[in-house]
Amino acid sequence: MSSLFIDNKELESLLQTLQPYAKTGSMPTYIPELNQMNPDLFGCAVYKDEHIVAAGSADFLFTLQSVSKVISLALALMDHGEEKVFSKVGMEPTGDPFHTIQALEEEKPSKPLNPMINAGALAVTSLIAGNSGDEKIGRLLTFIHELTDNPSISVCEKTAKSERENADLNRALSYFMKSHDVIDGDMESLLDVYIKQCSIQLNCKDLARIGSIIGKKGRDPNSGRNIIPPRIARIVKTFMVTCGMYNASGEFAIKAGIPAKSGVSGALVAALPDGTGMGIISPPLDKKGNSAAGLKLLETLAEKYSLSIF
Ligand code: DON
Structure with missing residues (x-):
């Protein structure tokens, strides 16, 4: 019933x-x-x-965009546990828009305030386990297939390309956090995974x-x-x-x-x-x-x- x-x-x-x-x-x-x-x-x-x-x-069909941030957060927490994830990203709301860079400059250490703003979501995505960008996005897709019971869900490459050509603000946020040792690794690969995650279509x-x-x-x-x-x-x-x-x-x-x-x-x-x-x-x-x-x-x-x- x-x-x-x-x-x-x-x-x-x-x-x-x-x-x-x-x-x-x-x-x-x-x-x-x-x-x-x-x-x-x-x-x-x-x-x-x-x-x-x-x-x-x-x-x-439409793309997830920031809705993907709740799913990547769940996966990163399942991969690494709370201690590790919350050493990279905070738990506090901001009164600022989603693409804010201001708080990163003001916070010491300059970790993003929460996983829902872009800076925080980028830090979370950097924690998804996998040896390559392809493996990371593949794991996220498999997780979404389980959550939806729909194995046909995939990345909309057209939307990903469109975002990739206009990603300088997210690029700036990533490199800023790398320079402050909040995240590490190859930032271009991180951006690619993040953009694909946002372009998952359902x-x-x-x-x-x-x-x-x-x-x-x-x-x-x-x-x-x-x-x-x-x-x-x-x-x-x-x-x-x-x-x-x-x-x-x-x-x-x-x-x-x-x-x-x-x-x-x-x-x-x-x-x-x-x-x-x-x-x-x-x-x-x-x-x-x-x-x-x-x-x-x-x-x-x-x-x-x-x-x-x-
Ligand atoms: O990173 C971005 O700016 C987009 N891919 C997602 C932002 C977003 O969905 C903000 N939500 N309202």
Whole structure:
């Protein structure tokens, strides 16, 4: 028996009501391939215990972008444990945008404040185990195949190329951290893995399943086995609450109270502790880089169905 809080019809009608909010956002420009996305795409999937409700463009493929940061964090923690990972990246939210370099200069030692901003995510990706960039991204993909139960998920090379041609800020963040001994190794190889990680392509249904697993302590809904150890799932979910929307995280926690993570493609993943996961796509972004209509949808769902965890 499905215990989902919403059905297909209700979700479809909510998407139609909230579609105008996409117009309050704008398309990202610094990754040209993302700028080419259809601004009217609006899709959502809700997943729990192998049951799924989906509406709008829920089957459309998009890239994870910063949503990938929660998955790479889980993998790096599984590879190395908390002590090592948190010697490279902090646990504190910032009041700054996702690409901030300022805090790296101010912090001593200059480790990034948290794993959700780009500097922190780069430090985390540098910790994914593997003897080569290919092995690292291969391991991340295998992990995502397990989380989604979808072995066809792969990197969108076109989006990766587009980001690679416009990656100077992330390049600067990486070399800055290397020069301060926060991370080591070949920075160009690190950037390549990070860019590919951001360009992994999936749909709202895949994303909703990932949210469900993170929400429910890392437990695979089919087998009951833990794909992510419960403590690591808890850490990841906590970062989603405190840092998932960058410098809009506080407001989002008050308005929705749902652990969630955004990406500059307009993607959102949400992870509720009862194992309800949500995947959303709506490309136009608000001023802080979060999907404008996507946030409105989560806020509306939270209000209407009392989803706040607080
Ligand atoms: O590194 C970047 O800038 C992008 N690949 C990801 C940034 C992102 O998704 C920020 N989220 N809203």
